[in-house]
Amino acid sequence: MMPSTQDRRQRKMLIGVALMFFAPLAFAFYLYYGSNQWRPGHRVNTGELIQPPRPLKTTFLNGKWTFLYLQHGACDEQCMRHLYDTRQVRTALDREMTRVQRVFIADVGCCDLAAMREMHPDLIIRANSSDDAAWLGQLPGSDGDKNAYRTYLIDPLGNLMMYYPPDAKPKGMLEDMKRLLRLSSIG
Numbered sequence: 588m589m590p591s592t593q594d595r596r597q598r599k600m601l602i603g604v605a606l607m608f609f610a611p612l613a614f615a616f617y618l619y620y621g622s623n624q625w626r627p628g629h630r631v632n633t634g635e636l637i638q639p640p641r642p643l644k645t646t647f648l649n650g651k652w653t654f655l656y657l658q659h660g661a662c663d664e665q666c667m668r669h670l671y672d673t674r675q676v677r678t679a680l681d682r683e684m685t686r687v688q689r690v691f692i693a694d695v696g697c698c699d700l701a702a703m704r705e706m707h708p709d710l711i712i713r714a715n716s717s718d719d720a721a722w723l724g725q726l727p728g729s730d731g732d733k734n735a736y737r738t739y740l741i742d743p744l745g746n747l748m749m750y751y752p753p754d755a756k757p758k759g760m761l762e763d764m765k766r767l768l769r770l771s772s773i774g
Contacts, residue, residue, distance in 0.1 A: 631766065632749070633759025635727075640746035643722045647711055648745050651688045652767065652774050655739040657715075657726065658691070662698040665736055665753070672757040673738060674707055679761050683768045686743075692719065726750075743774030 590598075647653075654673045658666050673689050680687060690711045691703075700712060713719070726739060727750060736753035738760070751760055768774075 633755060633763050634740060634749040634751045636749055637727060637747055640742070640748040641725045643725060643741060643745050643747050645719075645722055645741075645745060647690055647713065648741065648743065649688065650743045650774060652686055652743055652764070652771075653741040654687065654689045655741055656689070656691050657723065657737070657739070658693045658697055659715075660694060660697065662693060662703070669736060669738060669753075670707060670710065672760070674709070676757050676761045676764060677709070680764060680768065683765075686768055686774050687764065692723070742771075 654677070656666075656669055656673065662670075670689075670691060677684050677687050677689060688711060689707070689709060690713065691707075692713045692715050695714050703710070703712060715723075725747065727737075738751040738755065739747060740749040740751070740763075742748050749763070
């Protein structure tokens with residue numbers, strides 16, 4: 588028995604509808620798995636992720652997200668700008684700012700600490716000591732001045748997870764923090 592014209596038309600329509608749904612899926616699989624020429628390269632974070640995150644043994648975390656800024660020598664204009672930027676990012680978090688703290692570790696005699704505390708009342712200032720040497724050695728670029736002007740991000744569990752290069756924009760830091768605080772139930 589030969590299929591009627593209407594049966595053939597319905598079969599073609601069914602095949603067309605199936606292709607409409609499965610062809611884009613097959614094309615996407617091909618692009619992602621079959622073709623080595625194309626890979627999505629966009630990332631959403633501004634800072635550089637540290638893989639794997641490094642657990643730090645520190646006492647100042649208080650279960651909060653922590654911006655850590657480490658300074659060797661005098662706190663110059665660029666150092667002051669980075670401290671200002673982290674303060675502005677924390678302030679811009681509005682209601683979530685209580686989940687974030689800022690820590691500044693500096694060499695003894697780096698600057699006028701009283702003036703620094705007055706300018707940055709929320710800043711936890713610590714003198715660089717031999718007690719901190721073990722965990723400070725885990726920071727990327729801790730050898731020499733490679734970590735100069737970097738801002739590090741530590742999660743509430745004490746894991747060093749990200750750092751921002753010296754030329755990082757505060758807006759990118761703010762976007763990263765908003766995303767992390769929204770997705771995180773800790774800290």
